[in-house]
Amino acid sequence: MVVIRMEHTARTYEQELTHLRQSLLLMAGRVEEMISRAGQALVDRDADLARKTIELDRAVNRAEVEIDEMGLLILAKRQPMASDLRFVTLVMKMVTDLERIADLAVNICERAIDLVGDEAIIVHPDIPRMTEIVQTMVKDAIDALVGSSSDKAWDVIKRDDVVDELYARVFAELLAEMREHPDRVHALIHMQSVAKWLERMGDHSTNLAELVIFMIDGRDVRHPGRREI
Amino acid sequence: MRLGSRTRSALVTFGLVALVDVALAFWVAHELELAAATGSAERGRTVLVVATLVVLATTAIAMVTAARSVSRALRVLLAGAQRVADDARRRIPQADDTMIAGLAGSFQQIAGELDHALRSLAIERNRFEAVLQTMAPAVLALDAERRVTTVNRGARRLLGLPEVVEGRALVELVRLPGLHALLERAREGHTELADIDLPGPGQHQVLGRATLQPDGGVVVVLDDVTEVRRLERVRKDFVANVSHELRTPISVIKANAETLLEGALEDPSAARRFVEGLYRHADRLSRLVTDLLDISRLESGRRELLGELVDLGEAVEEVIAGLEGEADAKGVSLAGVVPDGLEVHADAKALEQVLFNLVDNAIKYSPAGASVQIAAQTAGNDVRIEVRDDGPGIDPKHRVRIFERFYRVDPGRSREMGGTGLGLSIVKHLVEAMGGEVGVEPRRPRGSVFWFILRSAPPPEDPPDDGPDVADDDPALAQVPSQTGDFR
Numbered sequence: 257m258v259v260i261r262m263e264h265t266a267r268t269y270e271q272e273l274t275h276l277r278q279s280l281l282l283m284a285g286r287v288e289e290m291i292s293r294a295g296q297a298l299v300d301r302d303a304d305l306a307r308k309t310i311e312l313d314r315a316v317n318r319a320e321v322e323i324d325e326m327g328l329l330i331l332a333k334r335q336p337m338a339s340d341l342r343f344v345t346l347v348m349k350m351v352t353d354l355e356r357i358a359d360l361a362v363n364i365c366e367r368a369i370d371l372v373g374d375e376a377i378i379v380h381p382d383i384p385r386m387t388e389i390v391q392t393m394v395k396d397a398i399d400a401l402v403g404s405s406s407d408k409a410w411d412v413i414k415r416d417d418v419v420d421e422l423y424a425r426v427f428a429e430l431l432a433e434m435r436e437h438p439d440r441v442h443a444l445i446h447m448q449s450v451a452k453w454l455e456r457m458g459d460h461s462t463n464l465a466e467l468v469i470f471m472i473d474g475r476d477v478r479h480p481g482r483r484e485i
Numbered sequence: 486m487r488l489g490s491r492t493r494s495a496l497v498t499f500g501l502v503a504l505v506d507v508a509l510a511f512w513v514a515h516e517l518e519l520a521a522a523t524g525s526a527e528r529g530r531t532v533l534v535v536a537t538l539v540v541l542a543t544t545a546i547a548m549v550t551a552a553r554s555v556s557r558a559l560r561v562l563l564a565g566a567q568r569v570a571d572d573a574r575r576r577i578p579q580a581d582d583t584m585i586a587g588l589a590g591s592f593q594q595i596a597g598e599l600d601h602a603l604r605s606l607a608i609e610r611n612r613f614e615a616v617l618q619t620m621a622p623a624v625l626a627l628d629a630e631r632r633v634t635t636v637n638r639g640a641r642r643l644l645g646l647p648e649v650v651e652g653r654a655l656v657e658l659v660r661l662p663g664l665h666a667l668l669e670r671a672r673e674g675h676t677e678l679a680d681i682d683l684p685g686p687g688q689h690q691v692l693g694r695a696t697l698q699p700d701g702g703v704v705v706v707l708d709d710v711t712e713v714r715r716l717e718r719v720r721k722d723f724v725a726n727v728s729h730e731l732r733t734p735i736s737v738i739k740a741n742a743e744t745l746l747e748g749a750l751e752d753p754s755a756a757r758r759f760v761e762g763l764y765r766h767a768d769r770l771s772r773l774v775t776d777l778l779d780i781s782r783l784e785s786g787r788r789e790l791l792g793e794l795v796d797l798g799e800a801v802e803e804v805i806a807g808l809e810g811e812a813d814a815k816g817v818s819l820a821g822v823v824p825d826g827l828e829v830h831a832d833a834k835a836l837e838q839v840l841f842n843l844v845d846n847a848i849k850y851s852p853a854g855a856s857v858q859i860a861a862q863t864a865g866n867d868v869r870i871e872v873r874d875d876g877p878g879i880d881p882k883h884r885v886r887i888f889e890r891f892y893r894v895d896p897g898r899s900r901e902m903g904g905t906g907l908g909l910s911i912v913k914h915l916v917e918a919m920g921g922e923v924g925v926e927p928r929r930p931r932g933s934v935f936w937f938i939l940r941s942a943p944p945p946e947d948p949p950d951d952g953p954d955v956a957d958d959d960p961a962l963a964q965v966p967s968q969t970g971d972f973r
Contacts, residue, residue, distance in 0.1 A: 278656045285660025292684030299881050312662075378880045381927035391684060402657050403647075429930050 269334050273343065276326050280347050283319035284398040286312055287354045287361070288391055291457065294364040295387030298450060299379055303372045306365035316358040320351045339471075346471045353460040353467075357394065360453040360460075367446045377443035380430065382422045386454040389419055393461035397468055406472045412465035413477075419458035426451040498550040502543040509539050558585040566592060622708045623691075629701030631655050631668065643683075643691070643709055664693065664705070671695035671703050681707070690714055719889055726891035730773060730906060734766035741766075769905070776907040780890065783914040790832035790918050792943060797868065798823040800833065801859050804840040808848060816853035819844070823861045829868045829939040835915045836939075840872070842908040843935045847874040849904070855932075867938050875932035884925055888913040912937070920944060 290312050297306035327348040330336060336344055371377060393412045400408035430448045434441050466478050513536045520529035562585060617624060623640035627633055633650045640646060644659050656665065663681030670679070676696050683689035692708045741759045749755045782788040801821040812819045829836065840859070847857040851874050858873045879887060883894045891906040916923040916937045923937040 274654075278654065281656045281660050282662070282665060285656075285665070286662045288660065289662050289682065289684050292688075293682070296688065301882065378878050379882065381878070381881060384881050398660070432930065 269330075272326070272330055272334070273336075273340065276323065276330065276344065276347055279319065279323050279326065280350060281398065281402070283316060283323065283351065283354055284394065286316050286319070287358050288394050288398075290316070290358050290361040291387060291391040291394065294361040294368070295384060295391070297365055298368040298371070298387075299384055301368060301372045301374075303369045306368040309365045310362050313358050313362045316355060320355040323351045324348055342471055342474065346467050349467055350464055353463045354394075357457050357460045360457050363453050364450050367450055370446060371443065374443055377440065377447065380426050380447055380451065382426050383447070383450060383454065386419055386422050386426075386451065386458075389415060389422075390454055390457045390461060393419075393458060394464065397461055397464035400465065401468045401471065404472050406469045409465040409468040409472070413462050416458045416462045419455055423451050423455040423458075492554050495547075495550045495554040499547055502547045505543050506540060509536055512536075555585075562589050562592070565589065622706050625655070625705040625707075627655055627668070627703045627705070631703075633658065634702065640707070643689070643707060663691075664707075667693050667695045667705065668703055671697050671705075719886075722892070723890055726893075726906065727777075730891060731770070734770040734773070737766045738763055738770070773905045773907070776905045776911060779911055780907060780914055783911070783918055788918075790835050790915075792830055792919075793833065794828040794942075795831045795833045795836055797827045797829050797836075797861055797870070798825060800836050800840060801861075803837060804844055805859070807841065808844055811845070812848050812857070815848060815851070817848050817851045818856040819848070820856065821859040823859070824863075827861060827863065827868065827941075829870075829941055830943050831919050831939050832915075835919060839912050839915050839937065840870075842912050843872040843937075846904075846908060847872050847876070847933075847935070850874065850876040852876065863941055866940050866942060868941050869936055869938050871934050871936045873928055873932065873934045875928065878927055878931055879925060879933050887925060888923065 290309055293305055293309040293312075296302065297309060327344050330344050331341075334340075393415055396408055397412045400406065400412065427448060430444050430451070434444050437444075463478075466476075469475060469477050513532055516532040517529055520526070520532065617635070617637045620637065621639055623643040624635075624637045625633065625640050626635040632652055632654050634652075636646060636650055641650075644661075646658055650658055655668075661681060661683065663679065667679050667681065670677075674697060676694060678692055678694050681691045681693050683691055689709055689711045692710050693705060695703050695705045697703055741762045745756060745759050745763075749759055779788070798821075801823050805819050805821055809819060844857060844859065851857060855875050859870070860873065861868055861870045863869075879894060883892075886892045887894065888909050890910040892910075893904075893906050912935075913923050916939070919939055921937055921939040923935075925933055925935050928934045
C-alpha cells in the first residue's frame with residue numbers, strides 16, 4: 257500500500273515539474289510574439305496592432321504570477337534537490353525577466369500609437385534590425401533551455417554586444433538629427449526611447465541565457481568578472 | 486480417421502498396459518487366495534507390494550508415452566506460431582495429430598489473413614505517407630497529451646522543427662501562442678480557421694485549422710498565406726491607385742475645357758492659364774499611359790531586351806549629361822564613379838532607363854545642397870551599381886513596397902514633383918528582365934542607396950551561337966529559349 261502511494265506521489269511531482277516547464281515555454285512564446293508585433297506596429301504605425309499587443313501583456317502578467325505560485329508550491333511541498341531545485345528557482349527568475357521584456361514591448365506599442373499619423377518621422381533603419389535580434393535572442397535562450405545547449409545560450413550573450421553597438425549608433429545618429437532639426441525633437445526622443453527599450457530587452461535576454469547556463473552547467477556566469485572569456 | 490505415429494504407439498502402449506494390469510489382477514487374486522488358505526500373511530504382503538510396483542511402473546510408462554505424443558505436436562505448433570509472430574508469411578508445418586492439425590490449420594488461415602492485412606496496410610501507409618509528405622501545407626498530428634505523433638515536410642519547413650520530433654511535447658518544439666490557442670479551441674470542439682502570425686523575419690502569416698480526433702488527439706493543418714495576402718494587398722492598392730492617377734488629370738482637363746467653353750476663351754489672360762493647365766495634365770496623362778504600356782510590355786514579355794556588353798561608364802555619363810540641368814536647377818551635385826572599361830551584360834537602352842529613373846528620383850527627393858552619387862563595384866561575376874543620395878531616407882515601412890506600381894511614400898509630394906508613381910516599378914521590371922536584382926537600403930548617416938546587380942558577362946548556361954547540335958543532344962540545354970544571349 258505504501259509503495260503504491262509513493263509511486264503516485266512521484267508521478268504527480270514529475271507532472272508538476274513538467275507543467276511548470278511547459279507554462280514557462282508558453283509564456284516565453286507570448287513574449288516572443290509581443291516583441292515581434294511591437295516592432296511591426298512601430299514600423300507600420302499600426303495603432304490597432306499596437307493595442308492588440310498591449311492586451312497580450314495581461315496574459316503574460318497572469319502567467320508570471322501563476323508560474324511563481326507553482327514554483328513556490330513545489331518548493332514548499334516537495335522540497336526538490338539538486339537539478340530539480342536549480343530548475344524550479346531558475347524558472348522563477350526567468351519569468352521575472354520575461355515579464356520585464358513584455359512590459360518594454362508594451363512601452364514600444366504605446367510609442368507606436370503616439371507616432372501614428374506622424375509620417376514625417378522616419379523609423380530609424382536600425383530599429384527593425386534591433387527588434388529582430390532581440391526577438392531571436394529570447395527565442396534562442398528558451399531554445400537553449402529546451403535543448404539543454406549551453407553553447408546556444410552563450411551565443412545569445414554574445415549577440416547582446418551587437419545590440420549594444422546598434423544602440424550606441426542609433427543614439428549618436430538621433431542626437432545629430434535632433435541638433436539639425438530641433439522641430440522634430442519630440443518624435444526623435446520617442447525613437448530614442450524605443451531604441452533604449454530594445455537595448456534593455458537585450459539585457460534581459462542575456463539574463464535569461466545566463467540562467468539557462470546556470471541550469472545546464474551549474475555555473476554562475478552572471479557577472480562579467482566571473483565569466484570565462 | 487488418420488492417426489499420427491506417436492498417437493498410434495501411445496494407443497498400443499495403453500493396450501499393453503491394460504493387458505498387463507488385467508493379468509496382474511488375476512494373479513493377485515490367485516495369490517491372495519493361496520495366502521489365505523495357507524495363512525501366510527507374509528506372502529500376501531509381498532504379493533500386494535509387487536502388484537503395486539507393477540501398476541505404478543506400467544502407469545508411468547503409459548503416461549510418458551501419452552505426454553510425449555501430445556507435447557511434440559504442441560511443440561511443433563508453438564514453434565510455428567512463434568515464426569508466424571516473427572514473420573506472418575511463414576507457414577506452420579503439418580502437425581500429425583488430427584485435433585492439433587485442425588488447430589494448426591486454423592492458425593495457418595489466421596496467419597494468411599494477417600499477412601494479407603499487413604500487406605494492404607503497408608501499401609495504404611506508403612500511399613498516405615507519400616501524400617502527406619508531398620503536400621504543401623504543414624500537417625501535424627498530436628496525441629491526447631499534445632505530443633507529436635506525425636509531421637510532414639511542410640511542417641518541418643514552416644515551423645523549423647528539429648530532426649527528432651515524434652513523441653516530444655509540442656510546446657517543447659513550437660511556442661507560437663496562436664497555435665496553442667488553436668489547439669485549445671479544438672479541444673472544445675471548434676474547428677474554424679484561424680490566423681496565426683509567425684514572429685521573426687519574413688513575418689509569415691499562416692491560416693490554421695485543428696480537428697479533434699476520437700482518441701483525443703488533434704490534427705493541425707497550417708497554410709502559409711503570406712504571399713497570397715501580399716498579392717491581394719498589392720492588387721487592391723493598384724486598382725485604387727490607378728483609377729485615382731487617371732481620374733485626376735482627366736477631371737482637371739475636363740474642368741479647364743469647360744471653363745474655357747463657358748467664356749474664359751474670350752479673356753486672353755485667363756485662357757492662357759487654362760490652356761497651360763490643359764497641356765500640363767494632358768502631358769501627365771500621356772507619360773502615365775507610356776509608363777503603363779512600358780510595364781505591360783515588360784510583363785507580357787513583348788518588349789525584347791538585347792543581351793550585349795555595355796560600357797557602364799559611358800551609360801552613366803550619358804545619364805548624368807541628360808539630368809545635369811535638372812540637378813543644377815535644384816542645387817544638387819551629381820557625380821559618377823565607375824571604374825574604366827567596366828562592362829555589364831545588359832540591354833543598353835534598358836540600362837540607361839534604369840539609371841535615368843533612379844538618378845532622376847534621387848535628384849527629386851534631395852534637398853538643395855545635397856549630392857547624388859553613382860558608383861559601381863564588381864564582385865565575382867556580378868556588378869553592383871548604386872545610386873546614393875543624402876535625402877531624408879525611406880522609412881522601413883515603405884522600403885518593402887516602394888517598387889510596387891503606384892506605391893507612393895508621400896502621395897501629395899511625389900505627384901507635385903511630376904512623378905507617375907511608376908518609375909521604380911519600371912526599374913524593377915527592367916532589371917529583373919535582364920536577370921538582375923534590385924533593392925534599396927538606408928545610407929549612413931542619412932539618405933538612401935538604391936542598388937541593382939547585373940552580370941559582367943553573359944550567363945554561363947547560354948549555349949554558343951553555333952551550338953544547336955549541343956542543344957539537340959542535351960535536353961537541359963534544349964530548354965534554353967535563346968541562342969544569342971538576349972533577354973526574352
